[in-house]
Amino acid sequence: MKKxxxxxxxxxxxxxxxxxxxxxxxxxxxxxxxxxxxGSLKMDEFIKENPxxxxxxxxxxxxxxxxxxxxxxxxxxxxxxTFANFATGRVYDQIRQSIAxxxxxxxxxxxxxxxxxxEDGATHQILEDIGxxxxxxxxxxxNPCDFNQTKAATIAAAAYEGxxxxxxGRPKVPNFTPVDQKFEIGKAVVLxxxxxxxxxxxxxxxxxxxxxxxILAEKGISAEIINIHTIKPLDEKAVLASVKKxxxxxxxxxxxxxxxxxxxxxxxxxxxLPTPIEFVAVNDSFGESGTEEQLMTKYGINTPHIVEAxxxxxxxx
Amino acid sequence: MADIKNLEKIVSxxxxxxxxxxxxxxxxxxxxxxGCTEFLVSLYNGVMEHNPKNFSMDGKxxxxxxxxxxxxxxxxxxxxxxxxxxxxxxxxxxxxxxxxLQGHPTPHEGLEGIRIASGSLGQGLSVALGAAQAKxxxxxxxxxxxxxxxxxxxxxQIWEAAMYAxxxxxxxxxxxxxxxxxxxxxxxxxxxxxxxxxxxxESFGWKVLETNGNNLQDINNTLQEAKSLTGKGTPIxxxxxxxxxxxxxxxxxTHKWHGVAPNNDQLKSALAQNPETLGDY
Numbered sequence: 001m002k003k004x005x006x007x008x009x010x011x012x013x014x015x016x017x018x019x020x021x022x023x024x025x026x027x028x029x030x031x032x033x034x035x036x037x038x039g040s041l042k043m044d045e046f047i048k049e050n051p052x053x054x055x056x057x058x059x060x061x062x063x064x065x066x067x068x069x070x071x072x073x074x075x076x077x078x079x080x081x082t083f084a085n086f087a088t089g090r091v092y093d094q095i096r097q098s099i100a101x102x103x104x105x106x107x108x109x110x111x112x113x114x115x116x117x118x119e120d121g122a123t124h125q126i127l128e129d130i131g132x133x134x135x136x137x138x139x140x141x142x143n144p145c146d147f148n149q150t151k152a153a154t155i156a157a158a159a160y161e162g163x164x165x166x167x168x169g170r171p172k173v174p175n176f177t178p179v180d181q182k183f184e185i186g187k188a189v190v191l192x193x194x195x196x197x198x199x200x201x202x203x204x205x206x207x208x209x210x211x212x213x214x215i216l217a218e219k220g221i222s223a224e225i226i227n228i229h230t231i232k233p234l235d236e237k238a239v240l241a242s243v244k245k246x247x248x249x250x251x252x253x254x255x256x257x258x259x260x261x262x263x264x265x266x267x268x269x270x271x272x273l274p275t276p277i278e279f280v281a282v283n284d285s286f287g288e289s290g291t292e293e294q295l296m297t298k299y300g301i302n303t304p305h306i307v308e309a310x311x312x313x314x315x316x317x
Numbered sequence: 318m319a320d321i322k323n324l325e326k327i328v329s330x331x332x333x334x335x336x337x338x339x340x341x342x343x344x345x346x347x348x349x350x351x352g353c354t355e356f357l358v359s360l361y362n363g364v365m366e367h368n369p370k371n372f373s374m375d376g377k378x379x380x381x382x383x384x385x386x387x388x389x390x391x392x393x394x395x396x397x398x399x400x401x402x403x404x405x406x407x408x409x410x411x412x413x414x415x416x417x418l419q420g421h422p423t424p425h426e427g428l429e430g431i432r433i434a435s436g437s438l439g440q441g442l443s444v445a446l447g448a449a450q451a452k453x454x455x456x457x458x459x460x461x462x463x464x465x466x467x468x469x470x471x472x473x474q475i476w477e478a479a480m481y482a483x484x485x486x487x488x489x490x491x492x493x494x495x496x497x498x499x500x501x502x503x504x505x506x507x508x509x510x511x512x513x514x515x516x517x518x519e520s521f522g523w524k525v526l527e528t529n530g531n532n533l534q535d536i537n538n539t540l541q542e543a544k545s546l547t548g549k550g551t552p553i554x555x556x557x558x559x560x561x562x563x564x565x566x567x568x569x570x571t572h573k574w575h576g577v578a579p580n581n582d583q584l585k586s587a588l589a590q591n592p593e594t595l596g597d598y
Contacts, residue, residue: 031454055450055485060477063443067481070447073432074455075375078447093437094474098444102424102434 001217002192004176004210010147012168012204013111017042018147019154020079020109024050030158033068033080035061040170041081041111061086065094069104077105077158083117084110084167085126092132099163100136107157108133112170113143114254115282115299116204116292125287125295131259133165134232140185141232143167143253143261145206147175149229152183160185167203169254171292174207188235190242194224197310198242198249202228202261205252205280205301212252212306223310231261236268243269248317249277250309254301257281276316278309319363319537326594327358327399328533332564333597334395336587338411339578345412345420348574349466350392352497352559356530357396360462364540369401372429380459381448383433385441386466386495387421388576393430394418399595402430408598439472441465442492446482449490460547461490468500471509476521482552483522491543492523493555495530499572515556523554530557565590 023030024046032046033055047054055071057064061082068078080087087110088095099106110129117125134141142157142164144150150168157164164185177189191206192213201209206227213223224242228235243249249269251262262279269275282299296302331354339345361367365380384393391411398405403417410416417428421436433444445463452459469475482490494514502508511517515525524546528539536557543553561575562568565587568579579587 052454057481058477058484060474060481062439062474063446063477063481066440066443066474066478067447067450069433070444070449071451073375073381073444073448074377074451074457076451076454094440094443097434097437098440102432104433 006174006176008175009172010175011172012147012150014042015147015150016109016154016168019151021045023158027158029075030077031071033057033064033078035059035064035082037082061091062094065091066098068106069098072104079107079109081109084113084129085124088129088132100139105161107164110167113167115287115295116169116171118292119289121289122286127256127282130231130255140164142230143203144229145203145227146177148179149177152181156183156185169204173204186230186233186235188238189227191227192225194222196222197314198224198246200226200228200265201252204254208303209252209306211303215307216310228261231264234264240273243273243275248313249275250313252280252306255281257283276313278313280305280309321533324358324533328354329591330595331358331395332591333588334408335391336579336584338391338408340584342412343578345391346388346576348561349389351565352561352563353389353392353495355533356536357392359536361396361400378457381461383441383445383463385435385463386469387435390422397430405598438469439474442475442478445490446478446487449487452489463492465494467494467496467505470511479521486550487552488548488550491553493557495559496556497559497561499561501575503572518554524551525554525556527556530559531563
């Protein structure tokens with residue numbers, strides 16, 4: 001089993017900010033928009049270096065999505081940033097008509113996704129955004145796991161032609177994936193090979209899955225851990241190859257069970273390789289105020305829940 | 318100077334196209350389409366600098382038009398086809414299966430002349446502003462035009478965009494409101510009154526012109542005046558009074574023809590009022 005070193009503890013939104021800064025230096029077509037959350041989205045450096053390529057939208061997310069769509073018509077590559085809640089649910093129809101159906105090259109940069117936004121509470125803790133975005137035809141949905149991967153994903157999103165939903169978060173989390181990694185959209189990353197179960201995790205739950213894998217190893221269970229950083233398009237080949245070997249599955253995500261990564265994996269398996277599956281996800285509930293660890297524990301998406309789900313699913317084999 | 322005689326010829330043919338398209342599938346929106354015919358015919362025939370034979374999505378170095386009130390697609394399709402964007406005979410496919418001429422306009426099927434989907438109201442001004450700002454970044458001094466409905470002014474996103482445009486001095490945009498005073502459920506005054514639209518837009522920082530959208534001379538004069546006012550740090554709005562159903566007597570003066578197709582007799586009457594000038598599709 002591979003041991004992952006924590007290089008440092010950083011927020012994924014800072015990875016986005018650094019990626020955007022790099023894009024500002026390397027790609028003159030990249031522009032950024034923000035709805036009054038520059039500091040939260042870590043856009044300061046990009047703005048300092050490229051003031052003419054930044055658009056302060058004020059608190060008007062609907063207009064932001066439309067302006068972003070319009071900017072692509074002149075060949076620009078806009079990153080439209082705000083909290084995930086305001087970047088999806090609030091402006092679903094604007095994204096659907098002006099971006100997805102219109103086939104516009106807009107990158108939706110969604111920070112503070114999920115429970116780990118913390119104390120602001122359920123009004124801001126969107127747990128439905130992956131589902132909303134993956135349902136839109138042609139929308140790519142990316143949820144990287146740490147700082148380094150979020151930076152790489154940001155750079156990869158700019159190189160891809162078409163609408164992308166890029167989801168990241170607020171808290172500082174272990175940064176363990178390689179610096180300056182190459183990020184391939186739609187390509188799953190096998191973090192640990194195993195034989196008894198496959199854990200498919202996305203976003204902040206990837207590190208939790210690695211921790212769960214260590215606990216499971218002590219119990220004599222060999223877990224294959226796969227980082228599904230791109231929920232859509234799903235790396236079907238990688239999923240099927242792993243499940244053929246392990247014959248049972250746990251999915252782990254900071255999202256509603258309805259509409260999330262688990263749904264996507266279950267849909268594939270039910271069609272092509274029916275397999276016992278357990279879901280570590282929020283079960284049809286809103287969140288509340290609290291620290292990220294408290295919330296992940298209360299709402300059933302922390303490391304022990306993954307361990308428990310693995311034991312349960314292995315028993316069903 | 319606009320060649321009014323020539324524009325009149327095109328207007329007559331576009332009106333025929335509109336009622337024939339809506340009639341053939343018994344669906345579509347003739348009222349607002351007819352009301353905006355003089356405006357769109359003028360825009361695409363003498364006002365805008367555009368390139369119908371060589372359509373490109375990015376539209377660099379040409380003027381762009383966005384239709385925010387997408388339900389008046391018949392008039393846009395006819396004006397685009399008559400300007401040479403796509404074959405005139407394709408109008409026969411309007412609202413039919415496998416057509417590029419969807420009920421509401423979209424670039425999804427690759428129809429030349431369409432750069433954004435519209436239909437869900439309130440979104441076109443934001444898109445036009447983004448396109449206008451991209452032109453500024455690209456040092457492209459051409460203009461962006463956008464048409465909105467008056468009922469559409471009830472959408473909040475319009476006012477987000479209005480505030481944004483003035484704050485950012487987006488002065489390469491000419492927005493127009495089709496002020497016909499009617500929407501699906503009745504007059505705008507009955508449904509949700511718009512108040513003093515001119516004063517509202519002025520208070521949002523826009524330069525507002527007013528015109529009679531059913532008078533070719535007036536609308537051409539106003540569009541030229543609007544062009545002359547661009548580049549001065551202020552976005553331009555034209556409040557354009559129109560009559561829904563203009564040019565077809567039984568469709569005028571009522572909101573009832575917003576989204577209703579004429580029957581065979583009504584079609585005959587509408588066509589009799591608008592002579593064939595450029596050949597029916």
